[in-house]
Amino acid sequence: MEAKVISKQDLATWIDALVKQYEVIAPVTEDGVVVFRQVSGLSEMTIEGMVGPAKSLREHFTPPTETLFDYKLEDLSAEVIPPENEERHRVIFGARACDAATLLYVGAVYSNVEPIDTAYFMRREKTYLVGLFCNKPAWSCFCTEVGDFLTNPVAMDVYLTDLGNRYYAEPLTPKGEELIGLGNFRPADENDKVANEEIRQKALERLPKRAEHETACLSYDWDHPVWTELAKKCLSCGACAFLCPTCHCFDIQEHPKLKKGSRYRCWDTCQFEKFTLMASGHNPRETRKERTRQRVFHKFKYSQERYCMLGCVGCGRCIAACPVNIDIRRVLEELEKTAVAK
Amino acid sequence: MRQKAKELLESGEVKVVIGYGQGSAPFKSTPIFIEKPEDAHKLIWNPTCVNNLTVYLRDACRQGKAAIVVKPCDARSIIELIRENQIERDDVVILAMSCPGVLNLDALAEIDLADVKSVEWHQSGIAIKTNAGETIIPSEKAFASKCLSCELAESPIADKKFGEPIERHPIRSKYADIEELEKMLPKERRAYWARQFARCIRCYACRSVCPGCYCKECFTDKPCQLWVLRSTDVESNWFFHFSRAMHTAGRCIACGECERVCPMGIPLMRLNQKMRKEVREMFGEEAGTNPEAPPTLGTFDLKNDPDPCSE
Numbered sequence: 001m002e003a004k005v006i007s008k009q010d011l012a013t014w015i016d017a018l019v020k021q022y023e024v025i026a027p028v029t030e031d032g033v034v035v036f037r038q039v040s041g042l043s044e045m046t047i048e049g050m051v052g053p054a055k056s057l058r059e060h061f062t063p064p065t066e067t068l069f070d071y072k073l074e075d076l077s078a079e080v081i082p083p084e085n086e087e088r089h090r091v092i093f094g095a096r097a098c099d100a101a102t103l104l105y106v107g108a109v110y111s112n113v114e115p116i117d118t119a120y121f122m123r124r125e126k127t128y129l130v131g132l133f134c135n136k137p138a139w140s141c142f143c144t145e146v147g148d149f150l151t152n153p154v155a156m157d158v159y160l161t162d163l164g165n166r167y168y169a170e171p172l173t174p175k176g177e178e179l180i181g182l183g184n185f186r187p188a189d190e191n192d193k194v195a196n197e198e199i200r201q202k203a204l205e206r207l208p209k210r211a212e213h214e215t216a217c218l219s220y221d222w223d224h225p226v227w228t229e230l231a232k233k234c235l236s237c238g239a240c241a242f243l244c245p246t247c248h249c250f251d252i253q254e255h256p257k258l259k260k261g262s263r264y265r266c267w268d269t270c271q272f273e274k275f276t277l278m279a280s281g282h283n284p285r286e287t288r289k290e291r292t293r294q295r296v297f298h299k300f301k302y303s304q305e306r307y308c309m310l311g312c313v314g315c316g317r318c319i320a321a322c323p324v325n326i327d328i329r330r331v332l333e334e335l336e337k338t339a340v341a342k
Numbered sequence: 343m344r345q346k347a348k349e350l351l352e353s354g355e356v357k358v359v360i361g362y363g364q365g366s367a368p369f370k371s372t373p374i375f376i377e378k379p380e381d382a383h384k385l386i387w388n389p390t391c392v393n394n395l396t397v398y399l400r401d402a403c404r405q406g407k408a409a410i411v412v413k414p415c416d417a418r419s420i421i422e423l424i425r426e427n428q429i430e431r432d433d434v435v436i437l438a439m440s441c442p443g444v445l446n447l448d449a450l451a452e453i454d455l456a457d458v459k460s461v462e463w464h465q466s467g468i469a470i471k472t473n474a475g476e477t478i479i480p481s482e483k484a485f486a487s488k489c490l491s492c493e494l495a496e497s498p499i500a501d502k503k504f505g506e507p508i509e510r511h512p513i514r515s516k517y518a519d520i521e522e523l524e525k526m527l528p529k530e531r532r533a534y535w536a537r538q539f540a541r542c543i544r545c546y547a548c549r550s551v552c553p554g555c556y557c558k559e560c561f562t563d564k565p566c567q568l569w570v571l572r573s574t575d576v577e578s579n580w581f582f583h584f585s586r587a588m589h590t591a592g593r594c595i596a597c598g599e600c601e602r603v604c605p606m607g608i609p610l611m612r613l614n615q616k617m618r619k620e621v622r623e624m625f626g627e628e629a630g631t632n633p634e635a636p637p638t639l640g641t642f643d644l645k646n647d648p649d650p651c652s653e
Contacts, residue, residue, distance in 0.1 A: 032448075033541065033607040054605055055543075064543060065573035139367055139455040206456055233373045235397065237550035239605050242543045253572050266572050267543070274563055319366070323551045323603035324373050324393065327366035 001171045004185035005192050008165055012042040014183030015093070021182070022128070023090035025060060027053045036060060036092065047094045047132060048162075056245035056315065057092060057099045061106070061123050062267075064242075068252070070262045085122060091179065094132045095156065098143045098313040102245040103155040108307040109248055128175050133161040135199055137206050140316030142329050144207040147313065151200055161196050168196040208329070216339040217300035217310075217332075222293070226334045231289035233324045234271075240318035240326070241269035241295065246311050249275075270294045296331060343411065343437055343504050348382035350409050356435055357406035360398050362391040368458045369450065369470075373398065385411065387504075389445040389468050390461050392486065394597040396420055396553040400428050409435035413444070414494035418595035418630025419553040421499055426593065426637050428556055438497030440505025443489035449479050482513055487611070488598040491516045498631060516596075520615050539579040541606040544572070548600035548610055549586060554593040561585060583613065591617040592638030595630035 006014060018024050019040055026045040028037045034046055034053040070081040103124065110117035131153055134141070143150050153159045157176030161168040168188060171177040188196075241247045251268035255261055268275060271292075276285045285291050303311030312328070319327045347359040363374030363384050371390040375398075376382055395410055396419035402408035412420065417438055423429045442463050450458070450470065457472040468484035470477045482490060491514050496507040515521070523531060546562070549555045562570050562582055570585065571578040594614045601611040622628055627638045 030541065031538065031607055031609075035541065054607070065575060136454075137456075139458075232375045232398075235547070235550035237547035237603070238545040239547040239603065242545040243605055251572060255568075255571060255573070264573055266574060269545075272546075272563075274565065277565075317605075321547075321603075321605040323547055323599070325365040325370045326372075330366050 001177060003188040003193070003196075004169045004171070004180055005163075005188045006167050006169060006183055006185045008167070010184040011167065014185075015039075015042045015045075017182040018091050018093070018179065021089075023088055024093055025090060026093040036094075039093075045094065049136070053096075054317070055243065056102065056317065057095055058102070058106075058245045058247075060092065060127075061103070061120055062248060062250070065264055065266045066119065068263045068265060070260065072260045074259075089126045089128070091128045091130055093130045095129045096134060096315065097131055097150045097153045097156075097159075098141075098315040099245050100129055100131055100153060100155045101143075101147060101149040101313045105246050105303070105307065105309055105311055105313070106248050108309070112306070128179060129156045130158045130160060130176075130179065131156040133159065133200065133203070135162055135203055137203055138316060138320065140319040140327075141206075141314065142208050142316055143314035144204065144209065145211045145314055145329070146310050148210070149313070150207070151204070161199055163192065163195045163199065166192075168192055211332075211336070216336045218304060219339045220297065220301055220335045221338045224335060224338060226331060227289045227293045230292040230326060230331065231287060234288045234292050234326060235323060236271050236273060236288050236291060237323065238267075238269040238271050239321045239323065241271050242267055243317040243321050245315055245317075246299065246313060270298070292326075296328065296335070300332070343387060343439065344382045344385050346437060346502055346504075347376060347385055347409060347411075348379045350435060351376065351379040351382065355407065356409040358402055359385070359409040359411070359437075360395050360402060361385040361411035361437075362387065362393070362395070365390065367455070369445065369447065369455065369461050375402075387411070387439055388461060389443070389463055389484075391439075392444045392602065394419060394551075394553060394599045396423065397551060397599075399423060399434060399553070400556060403429045403433040407433050407435065409437055411437045411439060412497065413439055413441040414497040415441075415488065415492065415595065415597055417497040417499050419597060421630045421633045422554060422593050422595060423556075424633040425635060426640070431633065436497070436499055436501045438500035438503045440496060440503070440508055442508055443481065443485035443492070446484065446486045446489075449483045449485075453477065486598060486602070487519070488596060490514045491518065499633065517615055517619055519609070519612050520619070523612055523616070535580065536576050538608045539583060540576050542574065542579040542583070542608060543606060544574050544579065544582065545605065547603040547605065548583075548608075551599045551603045552590065553597070553599075554590045554595070555586070557589075583608075583610070587613040587617050590614065592621050592625070592627070592640075593629050594618060 024039055025036050026039045027034050027047060028039060028044050029046045035055045036053060036057060039045055067083050069083060072079045110120045157173045158179055159170045159172060169180055169185060171180050249268050250265040252265050254263050277283045285294055299311035303309060350356045351359060359376040361374055362371040364386055365372040369390055371386060373393055373395055374384055394416045396416050399410060417436060420436060424431050445461060445468055453470055459471040462469045464478050467479050467481040470479060491512045493510050493512055495510050496503060549560060570581045596614060596618060598611050601609060604610060621638060625638050
């Protein structure tokens with residue numbers, strides 16, 4: 001599909017056209033924190049020079065709290081009221097390549113067993129992604145170590161690159177072409193293509209080189225001393241997992257009142273002590289050692305075994321947010337030293 | 343400090359030295375646990391040493407005597423832990439550093455973090471070396487908010503002090519952050535907090551990093567309870583944060599860790615400073631000052647109650 005270009009002056013008009021037809025979700029700065037929120041125009045958005053937003057797209061596909069159903073109790077019968085399908089078709093604007101890549105992985109998880117997760121797939125179906133290339137990846141970014149989706153994006157409809165005074169736009173799906181059709185775009189010329197290539201090269205130079213995680217991580221050492229080391233400093237908070245775009249575990253809870261109530265699911269994480277606590281009182285992952293190991297193994301080993309892909313997109317949010325500077329890149333380096341030796 | 347740590351481990355006086363080690367980037371340090379004398383050289387001391395390491399003290403002291411590297415502000419947490427019978431004074435060796443202030447990472451917003459080579463103290467703030475050269479960030483911007491109102495020239499409790507006491511000239515009031523909030527109408531204040539708590543993802547990093555949050559089982563983790571729902575609606579988040587503020591009232595030493603680690607930028611210190619102010623006004627006490635004093639909210643002194651209900 002042919003690449004197009006839109007000037008920054010024309011961007012607002014394009015966004016306005018999108019807003020008319022769709023619910024548009026984009027990064028906005030709220031009290032100094034960049035989060036994805038519904039917007040009504042370009043002026044509300046934070047896209048210029050933006051590094052990855054604090055929160056990923058995850059909350060827009062699997063909300064932190066989601067009602068599964070409400071119920072009413074009458075004498076001996078119960079009425080179950082399914083939730084309303086609230087979302088109309090929507091455009092998520094300014095999605096990062098790493099966050100988009102998440103959709104492949106989480107999609108695999110949620111369709112792996114019957115019944116598939118209909119709420120998740122309904123949202124996927126109704127969402128079009130307008131991605132944004134990362135001109136200046138953050139210090140914590142390592143997407144190139146776990147994939148090549150920064151330059152070969154997946155799960156997006158349009159991929160934008162900021163060329164300074166204009167955006168380079170690649171439509172990746174017919175839907176993407178339709179979205180571009182709503183704005184004042186012109187075909188990209190040779191200059192645009194060269195500028196786009198230069199910006200991509202510059203970004204890639206800032207990022208670590210691709211590592212052989214796929215082969216190495218299958219032989220990660222269960223008894224590696226790194227687990228004991230991590231356990232000493234890890235505080236078992238859930239910041240890493242709750243900011244992670246691929247973490248997808250949830251807990252199911254009830255909010256009962258006298259004659260009615262609701263059942264909801266909410267984010268949960270293997271980093272919490274009670275995550276694996278059983279009714280018997282036994283906890284197979286009682287200490288932080290087991291819990292930190294679980295998180296790394298799940299992303300790099302079990303995901304490979306189950307879905308033939310890594311459960312990490314290298315967005316680096318866990319690294320930037322960890323209160324005690326546990327850096328998953330360093331953990332992998334440690335593990336790989338022994339994995340390769342084996 | 344390294345020498346002392348080495349001696350303590352060599353003589354077997356302590357089992358572990360808890361301190362700061364080089365983090366995964368030049369502007370980050372990470373907690374380290376030194377058990378062998380030959381590893382003492384891994385300890386570092388610079389403006390990136392932001393963590394309040396006393397959060398590890400209870401666990402460490404259960405394994406034996408522990409030494410810990412602290413800033414004067416963190417040392418107040420030790421006083422609280424002793425005061426609340428969480429550790430014994432004899433189980434800890436306090437290595438107290440003289441501290442000009444620690445780095446506020448937000449101050450580096452205009453600097454390309456991937457380019458940073460070193461972060462050091464400078465007479466007028468913090469010096470950041472990058473490939474492009476050296477940038478001096480002035481004190482009022484470079485240091486964490488708590489450092490700007492710090493009055494502690496030296497550690498209030500110590501076994502060994504390192505560096506000269508630092509003359510302090512606080513450039514803002516301890517309660518500067520809450521002045522604006524106190525002026526708001528209740529309705530406005532409610533709206534302010536509702537917006538903040540709407541962002542909370544309930545990762546509990548604030549709770550996990552807090553040396554004062556040491557309950558064996560947190561009220562939020564109780565299974566099958568409805569005190570606070572696990573759902574992340576504003577009301578549940580609100581209940582969690584306000585309960586935590588109440589639970590830490592009288593023991594919060596304002597280390598600011600909860601606010602530092604919040605990935606959603608919730609200004610939690612505004613809650614805690616308000617509680618500190620209330621405690622000071624009602625009970626005339628400031629947490630983290632006297633290890634001999636009974637816990638503020640754990641005692642009831644009928645004779646000296648400044649606000650007896652009976653009157």
